[in-house]
Amino acid sequence: MTGGAPNSGGATTDTYAKARTWLLMPAWLVLLVLSLTPVALMLVYSFLTKEFRGGVIWDFSLAAYDQFFFDRGLFGDEPARIEWTYIGIFWRSIWQAGAATVLSLLIGFPTAYFIATRPEKARPIWVFLVTIPYWVNLLIRTVSMKFLLRDQGPLNDFLMFTGLIDSPIHIINTNFAVQLGLFYSYLPFMVLPIYAAVERYNFTLSEAAADLYASKWVTLRRILLPAVKPGVVAGCILVFVPSLGSFLAPDLLGGAKNFMIGSLIEEQFKGNAGNWPFGAAASMILLTLVLIILIMFTRQQAKSNKAGG
Numbered sequence: 001m002t003g004g005a006p007n008s009g010g011a012t013t014d015t016y017a018k019a020r021t022w023l024l025m026p027a028w029l030v031l032l033v034l035s036l037t038p039v040a041l042m043l044v045y046s047f048l049t050k051e052f053r054g055g056v057i058w059d060f061s062l063a064a065y066d067q068f069f070f071d072r073g074l075f076g077d078e079p080a081r082i083e084w085t086y087i088g089i090f091w092r093s094i095w096q097a098g099a100a101t102v103l104s105l106l107i108g109f110p111t112a113y114f115i116a117t118r119p120e121k122a123r124p125i126w127v128f129l130v131t132i133p134y135w136v137n138l139l140i141r142t143v144s145m146k147f148l149l150r151d152q153g154p155l156n157d158f159l160m161f162t163g164l165i166d167s168p169i170h171i172i173n174t175n176f177a178v179q180l181g182l183f184y185s186y187l188p189f190m191v192l193p194i195y196a197a198v199e200r201y202n203f204t205l206s207e208a209a210a211d212l213y214a215s216k217w218v219t220l221r222r223i224l225l226p227a228v229k230p231g232v233v234a235g236c237i238l239v240f241v242p243s244l245g246s247f248l249a250p251d252l253l254g255g256a257k258n259f260m261i262g263s264l265i266e267e268q269f270k271g272n273a274g275n276w277p278f279g280a281a282a283s284m285i286l287l288t289l290v291l292i293i294l295i296m297f298t299r300q301q302a303k304s305n306k307a308g309g
Contacts (some may be wrong), residue, residue, distance in 0.1 A: 039287070056276050086264070086282070088291075093261040096175070096250075099241035100182035101190075104239045105232070108190030112231075116192075116198035127195070131188055138185060142248045146172060147183055149253070156219075173255035181249030184203075189238035197231025206301035233297060241290055261286055276281035 247262030269278025
């Protein structure tokens, strides 16, 4: 390249600069129609008023949000008290999703590390084995899990046949069953991002640490984990967020005592007896919580990148 070029040594010309807007128009349109518009409609409905016989009245108010946080009695004329029922459901959803995320991380990280350290030709086979159950619809997989865990199901039959137990273990309609359902539903969302991060990891760093007499635990904590942290964070987000709003696993495996926020929202949109404004308000509260969590993760990641850079 001749002299005088301000950026000689690298091609920086954007060939499609003038057409960029038109090229991105389909993606913007899809994002607007399929993502932003439904959220905007949900936001509007959350401020409407429920009609007594079902449906909504186009009378804007904060009644749905007030119902979520406060109890004013059957006829709404009593002093406001905190509505712990819905707050308790929200809290149960958070810790259930958090527990599912931790369990997925404990199982998913060694699994991803194992796959990433196999011979290159064998890795696609292991990834295939991890993902093949998820070619089946989530509803079918959850119903299959319920069949497996029921008192007269294959799991209890096997344990009784081997003599490990004398009577069936009651698992269905418990928190443990919900945990298994969430873990089984979203485990690949943890394995795949971590696998991608470990696959890019430079294993000569671990070899150098071993040469310097670092233990395997020190190498894992001080070298491997910081290097693959983006994959771990991505996996945790991909498991926690859908687990937080899940309703199939709580409904089919947990029963009424293990209601989660996703189940509460689903119930509000069933039939004419549902409360659409309240369901929309609960959805917006859930969305706000998810956005706060994502912002916190993003800021923490940005701080870590600055510290490391």
